Amino acid sequence: MFKNYKHTKPRPPIFCSTQPFQSNIKVIVNGAAKEIGRAAVVAVTKARGMEVAGAVDSYFVGQDIGKVCDMEEPLEIPIVNDLTMVLGSISQSQETGVVVDFTEPSKVYDNVKQGIAFGMRSVVYVPRIKLETVSALSAFCEKASMGCLVAPTLSxxxxxxxxxxxxxxxxxxxxxxxxxxxxxxxxxxxxxxxxxxxxxxxxxxxxxxxxxxxxxxxxxxxxxxxxxxxxxxxxxxxxxxxxxxxxxxxxxxxxxxxTNVECLMPGLILAIRRVVRLKNLVYGLEKLL
Known part of the structure; x- marks a missing residue:
């Protein structure tokens, strides 16, 4: 005998999404042991859609950046003094990465170039960057079609x-x-x-x-x-x-x-979110608001 399907409830259709999974932005803080670097680590850790993936500085090398920032839990991310090593480890994962640069004017050009070589964009907040450095970086970013934000202020x-x-x-x-x-x-x-x-x-x-x-x-x-x-x-x-x-x-x-560097963190988080879409250099956070 054949079963009567007259009163059987139809099964809901199954849809398969073709959209790729959006992972967190991997953020490298260069100058992580500075006051503003420590504030940035805390802010990125709390922000949605991003995470600290590396901490670079010449101070407190080997120490956990979470402990250096007086966070409740260690981040299990040691401070290293080699930016290239951190860039290489993140680039292998093929995830979106951003380098936040709090270093010195003399180091910015090489830092941004290294980031671009590994497919990562940069947010630069370093006082006294010369205009010729900004111009040179602008030409380099345009040629590589990679974004960079140079911000005189993050406030x-x-x-x-x-x-x-x-x-x-x-x-x-x-x-x-x-x-x-x-x-x-x-x-x-x-x-x-x-x-x-x-x-x-x-x-x-x-x-x-x-x-x-x-x-x-x-x-x-x-x-x-x-x-x-x-x-x-x-x-x-x-x-x-x-x-x-x-x-x-x-x-x-x-x-x-x-009154303190925490006021710069909303601007920094905004800069990290926006820079991943850029294909050239932008001077001034106000251009991204």
């Missing part, structure tokens, strides 16, 4: 201040930048220089009545458009940047303070 707040300053500059003819720092290294800062450069690229001349003064106390003029920068250095002082604009009968001030 979202700093970028918002810069954007607000550009908007304000169309309405005021006088502007001065005052920055505060805890120590006298790298002054004027990269942030102050970038703000001055952004304002100078708008085709205006600022502070016309004060262009010719040579008084040292009047600050340093950056560029040829009259933008002055004053750097205040006091131990224990929070790092901050204030842009003062003035017009007839009013002063408009924009201020941004940084």
């Amino acid at each position: 979202i707040g700093s970028i918002l201040l810069q954007q607000a300053a550009i908007s304000a500059s169309f309405h005021y003819n006088n502007v001065e930048i005052v920055e505060s720092r805890e120590n006298a290294a790298d002054l004027p800062s990269a942030e102050a220089v970038q703000i001055a450069n952004n304002l100078s690229n708008l085709g205006k001349i600022y502070n016309r009545e004060d262009l010719s003064t040579d008084a040292v106390a009047r600050g340093q003029i950056l560029g040829e458009d009259g933008v002055r920068v004053h750097s205040l250095v006091l131990p224990g002082l929070a790092s901050g940047t204030t842009v003062h604009f003035s017009g007839p009968g009013e002063v408009y001030s924009l201020k941004h303070d940084i």
